[in-house]
Amino acid sequence: MEHLEKVFRWLGFEVVAHRNKTAAEMKNLLKDVGKTVDGDCFVCCILSHGLKEGVYGTDGAVISVDEIREPFNGNNCQRLVGKPKMFFIQACRGKRNQDHVLVQADSSEDGESEMEVDGDDFDITIPADTDFLIARSATDGHLSYRRPEEGSWFIQSLCRNLEQHCPLGTDIQTVLLCVNNEVSSQGFKCKQMPVHEVAMRKKLVLLPP
Template sequence: MTERRGSDEDQKSLDRVFRWLGFTVLVQRDKTTAQIKDLLKNLGKTVNGDCFICCILSHGNSDGVYGTDENIVSVDEIREPFNGINCSNLAGKPKLFFIQACRGSKMQNVVQVQADDPEGGESELEVDAQSLNPLKGSWFIQSLCQQLETHCPQGNDIQTILLAVNSDVSLEGVTRKQMPVHEVAMRKKLILHVPCVQ
């Protein structure tokens, strides 16, 4: 597989932002599929806290993300070690999974669509989640970190932040577009507070 240029910058940005938010950060790099699964299972048995966040930066396809051995770890296999049965320490607590990975190799061009507003006109529709990784990092992770830095001090919830990320990322690129996908299984708003520094 090709080198994921920009992952180092994404890792640095995530590390900085989540430490700023008061999280303990554990970084693991270049793991095989079996190592990823073992790492997540072991972490699920030991992790504790008010909130858990897992960030994965890798190649991927519609089935999941690749380990360094080019085998797939599914999204379900990533989340399962942290469910209420396998990780009682986090039962009833928010768990967030941010995955920066392509969901396939097909690329689709931007298409023009008729707007629904009374003014008429055309707008661009983002139809592909292709992940582009320049040396400055990926659009998704860099926007996520920037939006967390902007919105967390204002007391905005994670859904508001993710909508701002979607808006950011959809405006990037000229001939190719991408759109982050997020699934929500929370019953309440989640607000990540910035710890007071004394």
């Protein structure tokens, strides 16, 4: 947790930490933040236990990812419309260990497709759920791992890669690909695969001040 706070302060964010919240307290806190937050970019990091349906509060109740994201969409948070909103969630998503498989080199050609839309002049709008990036420590149904002396694989890798790549002007999606590669390479019997959902319209670069 301390490493995470240090990295985002280094990147120029105002960091506010909240610890040991029930699910209801988490929901209310997120709603309050969504009403008052301002700035060019918003980041929310949640470290907890979890399951397929969402993240546990200290009372054992669950808050879903949709409930975490909803206070910050375009309908509920006008100040962040058109601005990047990133969520990093460290929590198990089930009780299964990620299967490991052997890898063989392969290649493929990516095709491109275009879609043209004809119509009259209209006001430019964007979807309410635009400019979100949600990175989670594991794929659906699987466990997340941590080392007692270091912390979670995902969060420690995220901090290391932000420190390494942000000063170079690397965009955040490329940073997360480095995190995915690093975390997925750890362990032998116990494997973990982070995943991120991207609804961004532009590349995002976080540069230290």
